[in-house]
Amino acid sequence: MFELSNGNIFDVNHPPVPMERLIAQLKALANPKRLQMIHLLMEGVHCNCELGDALEMAPNLISHHMSILRDLGLVEMERDAVDARWVYFSINEAALTRLNQDFSAFFAPERIKPRRPTCGPQGAVVPMSEIAVT
Amino acid sequence: MFELSNGNIFDVNHPPVPMERLIAQLKALANPKRLQMIHLLMEGVHCNCELGDALEMAPNLISHHMSILRDLGLVEMERDAVDARWVYFSINEAALTRLNQDFSAFFAPERIKPRRPTCGPQGAVVPMSEIAVT
DNA sequence: TAGATAGTTCAAACATTTTTGAAGTATATC
DNA sequence: GATATACTTCAAAAATGTTTGAACTATCTA
Numbered sequence: 001m002f003e004l005s006n007g008n009i010f011d012v013n014h015p016p017v018p019m020e021r022l023i024a025q026l027k028a029l030a031n032p033k034r035l036q037m038i039h040l041l042m043e044g045v046h047c048n049c050e051l052g053d054a055l056e057m058a059p060n061l062i063s064h065h066m067s068i069l070r071d072l073g074l075v076e077m078e079r080d081a082v083d084a085r086w087v088y089f090s091i092n093e094a095a096l097t098r099l100n101q102d103f104s105a106f107f108a109p110e111r112i113k114p115r116r117p118t119c120g121p122q123g124a125v126v127p128m129s130e131i132a133v134t
Numbered sequence: 135m136f137e138l139s140n141g142n143i144f145d146v147n148h149p150p151v152p153m154e155r156l157i158a159q160l161k162a163l164a165n166p167k168r169l170q171m172i173h174l175l176m177e178g179v180h181c182n183c184e185l186g187d188a189l190e191m192a193p194n195l196i197s198h199h200m201s202i203l204r205d206l207g208l209v210e211m212e213r214d215a216v217d218a219r220w221v222y223f224s225i226n227e228a229a230l231t232r233l234n235q236d237f238s239a240f241f242a243p244e245r246i247k248p249r250r251p252t253c254g255p256q257g258a259v260v261p262m263s264e265i266a267v268t
Numbered sequence: 269t270a271g272a273t274a275g276t277t278c279a280a281a282c283a284t285t286t287t288t289g290a291a292g293t294a295t296a297t298c
Numbered sequence: 299g300a301t302a303t304a305c306t307t308c309a310a311a312a313a314t315g316t317t318t319g320a321a322c323t324a325t326c327t328a
C-alpha cells in the first residue's frame with residue numbers, strides 16, 4: 001500500500017477505481033455522437049427532437065444513445081408537466097463529478113512508478129530514437 | 135464566449151478541446167485489456183512477455199494493443215541495449231498529463247449551464263420519479 | 269373517439285473492433 | 299551458418315457496436 005502525493009491510497013495489483021465501472025463509463029463516452037450529445041446537454045436541457053435536429057439523427061437513435069448514457073447515470077430524463085409527450089434530457093452533475101474523480105484517480109500521472117524491467121537481460125535501456133533507422 | 139470559474143474560455147457551439155483528439159483517446163482507452171495494460175505500465179516498465187504473462191494474452195495481441203496506445207502517444211517503446219530483441223513499454227507522462235487536461239476540460243461540471251428547454255410547450259418540468267408507474 | 273404527435277422498442281443490416289493463427293523480421297546463441 | 303528467441307505484421311474469423319426501418323406506446327387535440 002502506498003499513499004500518493006494527492007492523498008489517495010494505492011495498492012499494487014489493484015487499480016484505484018473499480019475497473020468495471022471505469023470501463024462502462026469509457027465505453028459509453030467513446031462515441032462521437034454521444035460526446036456531441038453530452039456537449040449539447042452541457043449547454044442546457046434538450047428534448048429528443050432538439051438533439052435530433054442539431055445532430056441530424058432520427059429520434060429512435062437519440063433514444064438509443066440517451067438510454068446508454070442514462071444507464072450510466074450521466075444523463076437524466078424528465079417529462080414535460082404540461083404535455084407529457086415531451087421529454088427533456090439533462091446532465092446529472094453528481095454523476096459527472098464522480099466520472100471526473102474516477103478518471104483522474106486511474107490516470108493520475110503521480111501513479112507512474114520508476115522503471116523496473118523485471119524481465120529480459122536487465123541491460124541498460126536505450127531510447128528508440130537512438131537506434132539507427134534501417 | 136464565456137470565462138468559467140476555473141479560468142477556461144468557453145465558446146458556445148465549440149467544445150473546449152478538439153473532438154477528434156478526445157474521441158481518439160477515449161476509443162483507445164475504452165477497452166478492458168488496454169486499461170489493464172496501462173495499469174501495469176503505471177506500476178513500472180514491462181516487456182511484451184511480462185504483459186502477456188500478466189494478462190494471459192499472446193505476444194501478437196500485446197503488440198497490437200501497444201501499437202494502438204503508442205499511436206496515441208500514451209505509451210513509449212524502448213529496446214534493450216544489451217539484447218535488442220527485448221522491448222520495454224512505458225507510460226509517457228506528458229501524454230498522460232495532456233489526456234487528463236483534455237478530459238477534465240470537456241467533462242468539467244462547471245460547464246453545465248442552467249436548464250433551458252427551447253422546444254416543446256415550455257411548461258413546468260416534473261422529475262420522472264414523480265410520475266406514477268403504470 | 270379518430271387522428272396526430274413525441275418518443276421508445278425491436279430485429280435485422282451494416283460497420284467496426286478484437287482475437288486467432290500463421291508467416292515474417294531482427295537479433296542473439298550455438 | 300543454422301537454430302532459437304522476442305517480437306511484429308498480416309489476413310481471416312469472431313465478437314461488438316451502430317444504424318436503419320418498421321412497429322409500438324403514451325399522450326394530446328379536434
